[in-house]
Amino acid sequence: MKTVSFCTLGCRVNQYEIQAIRETFINGGYAEVDFGKKCDFCIINTCAVTKESEKKSRNAISRAARCSAGVIVTGCYAELCRLTENMPANVLWCGGCSMRDKIYEICEGAAAEYGIKTSYEKLNIGTTGALPNERYRAYVKIEDGCNGRCAYCIIPKLRGRSYNRDESDIIAECERLIQDGVSELIFTGIEVSDFGSAALCRLIKKAALIDGVRRIRLGSLNPNTVTKEFVRTVKETPAFCKHLHLSVQSASDSVLKAMRRPYGAQKLYDVVDLLYSEIPEIMITADIISGFPGETESDFEESLRFVKEARLMHVHAFPFSLRPFTEAAAMTGKVPEQVKKARNAAVIEQSERNKRDTALSMFGKKVELLVEKNENSRAYGHTDGFMEAYAADSCAAPGEYIECTVTGFDGALICEETK
Numbered sequence: 001m002k003t004v005s006f007c008t009l010g011c012r013v014n015q016y017e018i019q020a021i022r023e024t025f026i027n028g029g030y031a032e033v034d035f036g037k038k039c040d041f042c043i044i045n046t047c048a049v050t051k052e053s054e055k056k057s058r059n060a061i062s063r064a065a066r067c068s069a070g071v072i073v074t075g076c077y078a079e080l081c082r083l084t085e086n087m088p089a090n091v092l093w094c095g096g097c098s099m100r101d102k103i104y105e106i107c108e109g110a111a112a113e114y115g116i117k118t119s120y121e122k123l124n125i126g127t128t129g130a131l132p133n134e135r136y137r138a139y140v141k142i143e144d145g146c147n148g149r150c151a152y153c154i155i156p157k158l159r160g161r162s163y164n165r166d167e168s169d170i171i172a173e174c175e176r177l178i179q180d181g182v183s184e185l186i187f188t189g190i191e192v193s194d195f196g197s198a199a200l201c202r203l204i205k206k207a208a209l210i211d212g213v214r215r216i217r218l219g220s221l222n223p224n225t226v227t228k229e230f231v232r233t234v235k236e237t238p239a240f241c242k243h244l245h246l247s248v249q250s251a252s253d254s255v256l257k258a259m260r261r262p263y264g265a266q267k268l269y270d271v272v273d274l275l276y277s278e279i280p281e282i283m284i285t286a287d288i289i290s291g292f293p294g295e296t297e298s299d300f301e302e303s304l305r306f307v308k309e310a311r312l313m314h315v316h317a318f319p320f321s322l323r324p325f326t327e328a329a330a331m332t333g334k335v336p337e338q339v340k341k342a343r344n345a346a347v348i349e350q351s352e353r354n355k356r357d358t359a360l361s362m363f364g365k366k367v368e369l370l371v372e373k374n375e376n377s378r379a380y381g382h383t384d385g386f387m388e389a390y391a392a393d394s395c396a397a398p399g400e401y402i403e404c405t406v407t408g409f410d411g412a413l414i415c416e417e418t419k
Contacts, residue, residue: 003039004030004107005068007060010047012188012219014075016139017100018045020123024104035064041092041107042068046077048154050321053077058088065090070107074100079158082114083325097159120144120163124173136370136399138182142170142203143189150249151260151331152292154323155190162194167203174207181399184215184370193222193247200225201233208239214401215370215384216240220247220287223263223271231278241384242279245316246271248286251306252299255292260327265302272310283358283385285314288347291340292320294333300343307350313358313387315351319344359387359409369404369415371396379417389413 004025008018021043026032033039042064046057057077064071070092073081079096081087087094093106098117106112121144145162146155174185185207189195195203200218207216216239223246234240250256251265275282288303307315319340322329335343369389372381379394379402389404394417396402404415 001029001031002041003033005033005035005037005039005042005064006044007035007042007064008045008075009056009060010045010049010053010076011190012139012186013141013144013190014045014047016141016188017074017123018043019139021045021100021103023124025107028104028108035060036067038067040068041070041072043072043103044074046073046075048076048080048158048323050318050323052321054080061088061091072103072107074103076155076158080154080324083157117144117160117163120165122165122169124169135180136182137184137186137372138177139186139188140170140173140177141165141189142187143192143195145194146191147194148191148262149260151258151327152289152320152323154326157325159190162191164195164199167199167206170203171206171210174213175210178210178212183212183399183401184217185213186217186219188219191222192219193225197225197227197230201230204233204237204240208237213239217243217386218245220245222247223267226271226275228274231274235279241386242281243283243285243384243386244275246284246286248306249289250292250295250299250303252295252302255295255299255303258294258331259289259292265306268306268310281385283313283387284310285316285386286310286312287316288318290317290319290343290347291335293328293331293335295320295335300346304346304350307347308354311354311358312351313355313385315347317344317347317351355387356409359406359413362387362406362413363408365406366418367404367406367413367415369402371398371400371402373398380412383413387413389415391415391417393417 006018006022008014044060044064047053054077061073071090072093073091074095078094081094082096101121101123102112143162143164145159147162251268253264256264367383369381371379378390378392379396380390383389389412391404403418406413407416408414
């Protein structure tokens, strides 16, 4: 029996794709072994969103080359290698961001000439056998690529223009997953907002009608997607989790303009105000980049003020990372590394304070916990607002939903299960 191992780095889309690729190999009769073990083929889905992501991708390729007869490299770092003709050594196939649906055939000996995708490439997850761990929660990819031209981002150059997945195909996959035991669906994509606000509303409503769906979440959203219709849909769909992640990046008008983001600071505040006014219990998280070229201390303070006033429960915060093939790579006004790191740390510190304040306001309130693991009679998981939580003295198994009362906070909500 042929053997195969898998490794994925980076975003939720990469995680979805490697799960779908895994399924084609398992269905084809391959035996899976742990990454780093001797095998016939190793499939690596790479990332290039930051310099650190590139480094991790290179290390994974080097490790695979020492134990695999054939290394298959796909994803954003692979595409960057193709563009720079810096092909990794000992790689059987460097597929970049296209032809993931052909990887199994290539390993089986099919001849293939690399081609740029011109439509959505179908990768489907047929059963939860493709899911590595949490078989009650599943990412569902709804689009690929990005039509944005943000000055700091290399991903549109690597992934190409945005292509939406057919809605009927998405719903069919959701139905298969729900029938196989999944109860939480997470719609993801390189730029989920490119799917379209109205189309997202329609998709959410259709998914919520599937018998067995308990929770629906979305990946990161451009604030412009959060229209009144969108908020009304979220509010009126019980299965939609009380949580949204916004792609904010900065709350300074001058920085947003330099970044080529399609909104200003006032739009950010308007969106947050709309969400809180219509759904008071909603939890909001966001992305923030610190130290973009030209960002002054005053610019940064505007972002920090937004993090506080918007009560962002969590921030995916990271210092600006210069990427090739981007407009920002040639910009003047570079911010010193130590300043970027200090600003990044301040954003994280403020978001941690927000999280603590939010948790304190929840004492005595009821929450529903989706159990992700149970160790020593302690059930760990997340609320629908995406707060980490645990309940002691619980025999609930992973995948079960339990009602709890919040009694404390130690970085996660401490809960008492309702018996």
